Amino acid sequence: xxxxxxxxxxxxxxxxxxxxxxxxxxxxxxxxxxxxxxxxxxxxxxxxxxxxxxxxxxxxxxxxxxxxxxxxxxxxxxxxxxxxxxxxxxxxxxxxxxxxxxxxxxxxxxxxxxxxxxxxxxxxxxxxxxxxxxxxxxxxxxxxxxxxxxxxxxxxxxxxxxxxxxxxxxxxxxxxxxxxxxxxxxxxxxxxxxxxxxxxxxxxxxxxxxxxxxxxxxxxxxxxxxxxxxxxxxxxxxxxxxxxxxxxxxxxxxxxxxxxxxxxxxxxxxxxxxxxxxxxxxxxxxxxxxxxxxxxxxxxxxxxxxxxxxxxxxxxxxxxxxxxxxxxxxxxxxxxxxxxxx
Ligand code: KG4
Ligand code: ZN
Numbered sequence: 001x002x003x004x005x006x007x008x009x010x011x012x013x014x015x016x017x018x019x020x021x022x023x024x025x026x027x028x029x030x031x032x033x034x035x036x037x038x039x040x041x042x043x044x045x046x047x048x049x050x051x052x053x054x055x056x057x058x059x060x061x062x063x064x065x066x067x068x069x070x071x072x073x074x075x076x077x078x079x080x081x082x083x084x085x086x087x088x089x090x091x092x093x094x095x096x097x098x099x100x101x102x103x104x105x106x107x108x109x110x111x112x113x114x115x116x117x118x119x120x121x122x123x124x125x126x127x128x129x130x131x132x133x134x135x136x137x138x139x140x141x142x143x144x145x146x147x148x149x150x151x152x153x154x155x156x157x158x159x160x161x162x163x164x165x166x167x168x169x170x171x172x173x174x175x176x177x178x179x180x181x182x183x184x185x186x187x188x189x190x191x192x193x194x195x196x197x198x199x200x201x202x203x204x205x206x207x208x209x210x211x212x213x214x215x216x217x218x219x220x221x222x223x224x225x226x227x228x229x230x231x232x233x234x235x236x237x238x239x240x241x242x243x244x245x246x247x248x249x250x251x252x253x254x255x256x257x258x259x260x261x262x263x264x265x266x267x268x269x270x271x272x273x274x275x276x277x278x279x280x281x282x283x284x285x286x287x288x289x290x291x292x293x294x295x296x297x298x299x300x301x302x303x304x305x306x307x308x309x310x311x312x313x314x315x316x317x318x319x320x321x322x323x324x325x326x327x328x329x330x331x332x333x334x335x336x337x338x339x340x341x342x
Pocket of ligand 1: 123149150166167170256257261287
């Protein structure tokens, strides 16, 4: 990202193919793969931007939440580069980075304005956020069990579609009837902005098992279409409800599941019906990418609130960088991590 916040390159190394045979991300394999790819990706990003390493003025890195091994690889490499070049190292919260997809240049982001109500839906999170201003975030609700992406991945496994499940279900569902099977929608208590997807996931698995026990093969297109319809309706309904109640100009979605075509359509339709703007970044900026991390850091640096010299925190809360002793206390029960101290 240049000094004016314009994107110069955005290189993604996906590990999806590597984890496919295991049906999900294997943490140890993920961190080893990070180690192998991080330097080539850095070189590639510089080449694409036509820049030399010594032109870089600051380096931003995800410090959490996430898998500790992968986070450590990223933070250690970023710290090494920052030390060698004597430039600032800026820590970024992964969920906050997903929110900053809305500030990345794209025609879909045109008009994005704070305050906004935003949904971050990924493999690990389903958070409904009232984003008042930069650095001023309130989590209105979140999933009480599975993240939406986790539900997609598990349903895909039931249908034998492999990993990652989200894109496969999206593709398969296009040829199915979303009204074919009435799967449950968990709205929880009236007024609740929380989510729950484990009941929906179990309902799909039970439906498929019952059909097979009766000697019939379920129609995978209909199952995929009906499942993602149920999922998207609840996500979009709560997002738009929160947007209307809080009186914001519009609502936004980001995170891997925000690449889902049905969710994108539901959000646009329901927001329009409620008189709200719908901010839906292009799919490649919704799934994990480095541009959103740079963008979050760029805004924090511009405001003088950058989190300098971050420590890895696998359960980093949204809203503010933790004090170092706070990270240590939270980690005490889960085994300490000496690599983080270096
Ligand atoms: O944000 P992300 O790239 O990584 C995490 O931070 O977790 O999200 C990954 C999740 C996976 O669960 C994947 O199945 C899901 O996003 N996903 C999708 C689609 N593309 C990716 N889910 C539904 N439809 C999609 N098109
Ligand atoms: Zn993510």
